[in-house]
Amino acid sequence: MEDFRRNLRVFLAFFTPSFGWLALFFLAPLVIIFLYSVGETVSLTEVKTTWTFANYARLTEPEIVTLFIRSLWLAGISTVICLLVGYPVALVIATAPPKWKPWLLLIVILPFWTNLLIRTYALLNILGTRGRVNDLFEWIWVQADGALRFVGLGEYQLLGEEYEPIVFLGRWSGVIIGLVYVHLPFTVLPIYAALERLERSYLEASLDLGAGQWRTFRSILLPMTMVGVITAAIITFIPMLGSYLTPALLGRGQVDMIANVIERQFKGANDWPFGAAMSLFLLYVTFIILALQAIAAMRRSRLRGREHG
Amino acid sequence: MKRRNLSLSRRAALQGIGAVGLSFSLPKGLRAQGSTVNFYNWDTYIGETTLADFTAATGINVQYDLFADNEELFAKFRGGNPGYDLIVPTNDFVERFIVADLLQELDHSKIPNMKNLDPAFLTPAHDPERRFSMPYMWGTIGIGYRKSEVNGVPDSWAHLYTSEEYANRIALLGEPTTVLQMAFKLMGKSLNDWSDENIAAATEMIIAQKSRITAFAPDNGQDLLLAGEVDLAQEWNGDIQQVMSEDDDIDYVVPREGGLLWEDDLCIPVGAPNPEGAHELINYILDAEAGAAIADFIYYATPNAAARALLGPEYNENPAIFPSAEVVAKSEVSVFPGQEVLAKIDAAWTRVRAAG
Numbered sequence: 001m002e003d004f005r006r007n008l009r010v011f012l013a014f015f016t017p018s019f020g021w022l023a024l025f026f027l028a029p030l031v032i033i034f035l036y037s038v039g040e041t042v043s044l045t046e047v048k049t050t051w052t053f054a055n056y057a058r059l060t061e062p063e064i065v066t067l068f069i070r071s072l073w074l075a076g077i078s079t080v081i082c083l084l085v086g087y088p089v090a091l092v093i094a095t096a097p098p099k100w101k102p103w104l105l106l107i108v109i110l111p112f113w114t115n116l117l118i119r120t121y122a123l124l125n126i127l128g129t130r131g132r133v134n135d136l137f138e139w140i141w142v143q144a145d146g147a148l149r150f151v152g153l154g155e156y157q158l159l160g161e162e163y164e165p166i167v168f169l170g171r172w173s174g175v176i177i178g179l180v181y182v183h184l185p186f187t188v189l190p191i192y193a194a195l196e197r198l199e200r201s202y203l204e205a206s207l208d209l210g211a212g213q214w215r216t217f218r219s220i221l222l223p224m225t226m227v228g229v230i231t232a233a234i235i236t237f238i239p240m241l242g243s244y245l246t247p248a249l250l251g252r253g254q255v256d257m258i259a260n261v262i263e264r265q266f267k268g269a270n271d272w273p274f275g276a277a278m279s280l281f282l283l284y285v286t287f288i289i290l291a292l293q294a295i296a297a298m299r300r301s302r303l304r305g306r307e308h309g
Numbered sequence: 310m311k312r313r314n315l316s317l318s319r320r321a322a323l324q325g326i327g328a329v330g331l332s333f334s335l336p337k338g339l340r341a342q343g344s345t346v347n348f349y350n351w352d353t354y355i356g357e358t359t360l361a362d363f364t365a366a367t368g369i370n371v372q373y374d375l376f377a378d379n380e381e382l383f384a385k386f387r388g389g390n391p392g393y394d395l396i397v398p399t400n401d402f403v404e405r406f407i408v409a410d411l412l413q414e415l416d417h418s419k420i421p422n423m424k425n426l427d428p429a430f431l432t433p434a435h436d437p438e439r440r441f442s443m444p445y446m447w448g449t450i451g452i453g454y455r456k457s458e459v460n461g462v463p464d465s466w467a468h469l470y471t472s473e474e475y476a477n478r479i480a481l482l483g484e485p486t487t488v489l490q491m492a493f494k495l496m497g498k499s500l501n502d503w504s505d506e507n508i509a510a511a512t513e514m515i516i517a518q519k520s521r522i523t524a525f526a527p528d529n530g531q532d533l534l535l536a537g538e539v540d541l542a543q544e545w546n547g548d549i550q551q552v553m554s555e556d557d558d559i560d561y562v563v564p565r566e567g568g569l570l571w572e573d574d575l576c577i578p579v580g581a582p583n584p585e586g587a588h589e590l591i592n593y594i595l596d597a598e599a600g601a602a603i604a605d606f607i608y609y610a611t612p613n614a615a616a617r618a619l620l621g622p623e624y625n626e627n628p629a630i631f632p633s634a635e636v637v638a639k640s641e642v643s644v645f646p647g648q649e650v651l652a653k654i655d656a657a658w659t660r661v662r663a664a665g
Contacts, residue, residue, distance in 0.1 A: 044409040044648055045387050063656075063663040070663075130537050167477070169538075170524055253483050253525025256662040267380035268485060269655030270387075270648060 036276035047272055055277035064261070064278070071257040074172065074247075075240035078179035079187075082236050083229065085180070086187035093188070094195035105192070108185050116182065120249050123178055127168040127250070134165040170252035178246040183239065187232045194228020227297075234293055238286050258282065345370040346586035349382070349393040351573070353551075354446075356603035363593045369586045378484070378528065386411050390580035394587035400572045401486075403442050404435045404645035412441040413577045419588040422595035425615035433572065434642060442574035443591050446547070446609035449570060449632050449640060450487060451563035453531060453549035458540040466495035466564045469522075469543055470514055476521035478540040483527040485658035487569060488515065490643060491543065494566045500641050503650045512657040516664045525662075534559060545571075547609040550629045554608070561629040567639030572612070 037056070039049040058064065093104045111119060126132045141163040148158055168174035202224065206216040222229070244259035251257075258278065265275025348360070352375045356362075360371045374393070376382045379402040385391055386406070398406055406412045417423060420443065430444045454463050459475070469479050470492055481488050490500035492511035523539050524530070530542030535552045542549070549561040575594065577587045593599055600616030610630050611617060617625055624630065632640070646654075 041648060044405060045411070061659075063659045066663040067659070128536065128538055248527070252523065253527075253662065254519070254522070254665070260662070261659055264485075264655055264658070267378075267384050268651070268658075270380075270383070270651050271655065 033276045033279060036272050037280050039273045039276075041271060041273060044270065055273045056281070058274055059277065059281055064258075067256060067258050067261055070255075071241055071259075074175060074179065074255075074257060075237050075243075078176050078183070078240055079233055079237045081176065081180050082184055082187040083233060086184055086232065087191055087229070089184075090188050090191035090195055093192050094198075108188050111181075112185065116245060119182070120178065120245055123181065124169065124249060127174055127177065129165040129167060129169075133168070137166065138163045169250055170254040172255055174250045175247050175255045175257075178250040179240050179243060182243075182246060183236045186239070187236045190232040190235065191225065191228045194225040194231075198224055230293060230296075234289060238289065241285070242282055344583055344586050345372050346395060346583055346590050347372045347374070347393045347581075348395045348590065349374050349376055350395075350397050351376065354397070354573075354607055354609075356599070356606045359594070359599060359603055362599065362602075363590060366593065367589055369589060371590070380484075386578060390578045392582060393578060394581040394583045395590055396576050396578055397445055397573050398576060400433065400435045400574065401643045401645045403574050403576060406576065406578070407436065407441055408645065411579050413579055413581065413584060414440050415443065415577065415591075416588060419585075420592045420595065422592045422597075425595055425597055425600065425613050427612050427614040427617075430572075430612040434644065436574075442576045443595065444612040445573045445575050445594065446604075446607070447570065447572040447612060448546040448610055448630075449563050449636065450482075450491065450543065450545055450568045451549075451561055453534050453542045453544045453552070453559060453561050455534060455537075455540045456558050456560050462560075462562055463541055464562050464565050466491050466566055469541060470495050470518055473521060475541055477523055479522050480524045480526045480530040480533050480539040480542040480544075481515075481522055482530065482543050483525040485654050485661075486643070488525070488543070489654060489657065490569060494564070494568065494641075497566070500569060501644045501646070503646050503653065505653070508653055508657050512660055515661050519661065519665050546629055546632075547607065550608040550627075553629065563632055563636045563640065565639070567636070567641065570637065570640045570642045572642075 035049045036047055038051050038053070039047040040052055040054075042048045059068075089108070093101060093108070096104055124131075128134070141159060145159050148156075168177060198221070202220050203216060206220045207213075211219065241257075242259050243257055244263060247255055247257040248260055248263075251260075259282075262275050262278045262282075265271045265278070269275075346369055348371050350373065355373075360373060364370055376385070379399050382396060382398055383402060383405060386396075387409075390411075403412075417439075423439075423443070426444065430447075431439055433439075433444075436442045452463055452466075452469065458478070463475075468475055469481060489508065489511045492514050493500045493502060493507055495514075496507070496510060498507055524533060526533055526542065528545075528548070530539070530544045531548040531552045533539045534542045534544075534549070535556055544561075546561055546563075549559065553559045553561065575591050577584050577591075581587055594603065595613060597613065597615035597619060600611055600613040601619040604611040604613070604616055605620055605624060608624075608627075608630060
């Protein structure tokens with residue numbers, strides 16, 4: 001079993017089902033999408049493969065470029081927030097007493113047990129101008145206003161005449177909150193895994209030798225868990241880039257991302273070739289990101305090899 | 310008035326993930342024939358007991374699934390019938406289905422209840438001889454509004470499309486065709502005039518207004534109105550009617566420039582496994598009593614004259630259900646514009662969505 005060349009039959013027994021599955025449900029649809037992307041709509045229901053490049057050329061239309069750039073920005077900002085929030089969370093879990101760890105991890109994973117659509121509807125309820133967040137802020141405003149009145153500053157109306165609700169839905173802020181909420185577990189878990197593997201004695205050595213907490217974090221902890229951070233960033237960023245539901249519901253048509261345009265090609269616009277071309281372009285971008293990471297990882301291990309050699 | 314829950318009502322709930330099959334099998338009737346009709350309909354668009362009554366009367370089971378919009382319905386059938394016997398597209402999509410050869414001809418001899426229909430519905434432009442479709446419900450698109458928050462009756466599309474008065478309290482529909490068409494009405498043009506100038510002018514108008522629009526609501530404008538998130542919503546009359554029954558402060562008006570007249574039809578798609586059963590179900594829905602029970606429950610206007618005769622004035626004389634002759638005269642029926650125009654509509658819509 002260690003060497004499949006010596007035990008071909010066992011190898012095939014394990015390999016065939018999984019390869020067959022991939023071929024049937026992953027590769028075949030991908031080929032079909034590719035054929036659409038080089039085709040032309042000839043009638044309401046038919047697409048003819050004409051090996052045209054026109055659908056890809058349309059990706060340079062200014063609106064499409066704008067939407068791609070907007071998607072990159074939204075996914076990028078949300079990824080950074082996920083990392084800033086996720087790293088401390090992972091650190092807390094990794095340094096928690098062993099009997100607590102499973103429970104803390106459970107809390108991180110718990111949202112996955114509820115359907116994404118339900119969670120997004122819940123966010124609509126929370127973030128609306130009459131939602132829970134604004135209720136809370138309004139309560140704080142009323143208390144603050146009352147306090148001002150109490151000290152005799154009431155007539156100046158320093159906080160405005162009445163509470164102005166903060167608008168999240170239909171704005172970038174709402175979509176970013178949604179993206180961060182949905183993808184945060186993907187950020188926490190790889191960073192947590194990296195922190196778990198870390199040899200604690202390095203940190204103790206650093207602190208013993210006089211480095212402060214911040215210095216230890218910057219020079220020891222962060223570099224040694226960088227692989228986990230990069231992995232977290234990538235598996236957070238890629239699904240965010242293709243997000244459909246979050247901008248569709250929380251963006252209210254005001255903050256479309258590229259997946260919303262793709263969806264319309266398969267429905268209202270009835271232009272499957274263009275939709276296919278955009279989908280594949282998104283896939284190519286993903287491959288490029290993964291390839292860059294692989295190259296960077298290779299270079300790192302080569303550098304390390306040289307240091308040790 | 311503060312309402313916090315966003316109720317998931319008609320058409321709205323399924324937007325986003327596409328229709329989730331909400332299927333149930335009904336108990337077989339006494340004279341069970343064991344056959345099943347696969348009925349694909351809009352959400353909350355059937356009487357409370359209609360399907361169970363049908364099964365009890367005929368012994369035919371109904372497998373009931375829901376779709377969220379016409380575009381999704383068409384996309385599902387593009388690659389072949391996924392197994393449905395009866396579908397309910399809107400008139401311009403009925404045309405689209407006919408052009409794409411996706412509908413079966415109906416056998417009128419199997420639908421004797423056709424005699425119950427108001428004769429005005431027997432010769433529509435989209436299917437002049439009713440060869441492919443039977444009318445199910447009809448209505449208008451107009452403005453639903455919160456009475457206490459607006460000045461008078463907002464009876465012009467200008468309130469939604471050009472005015473600053475109700476900035477950030479406006480919801481437009483999320484469907485490009487309708488949103489552009491209502492802009493055409495405001496410009497004094499026919500809503501079927503898809504000239505490049507009209508598309509460009511309407512697109513500019515919407516982009517200029519975009520920052521004042523709270524939401525392009527994927528058919529859930531009535532929920533935003535009910536929740537107090539907006540005070541004016543462009544919507545289907547029945548959707549507004551449903552929230553009006555929950556909140557007295559909401560009303561509905563078709564703007565003076567006119568709106569859209571639509572009709573949802575019962576159609577049998579090509580490749581239906583049980584066209585016989587589908588004919589029986591169509592005939593049952595066109596029955597006077599069954600039709601009255603549906604109309605009384607979903608609050609849409611029925612083309613079934615015999616059913617209307619069974620219902621009282623609170624249904625028959627409700628201006629939000631049956632628009633006045635004057636409103637009907639100013640409004641228009643949308644005609645399927647063809648694939649080339651669809652591409653132009655989407656390009657315009659992408660501009661709107663990318664702007665700002």
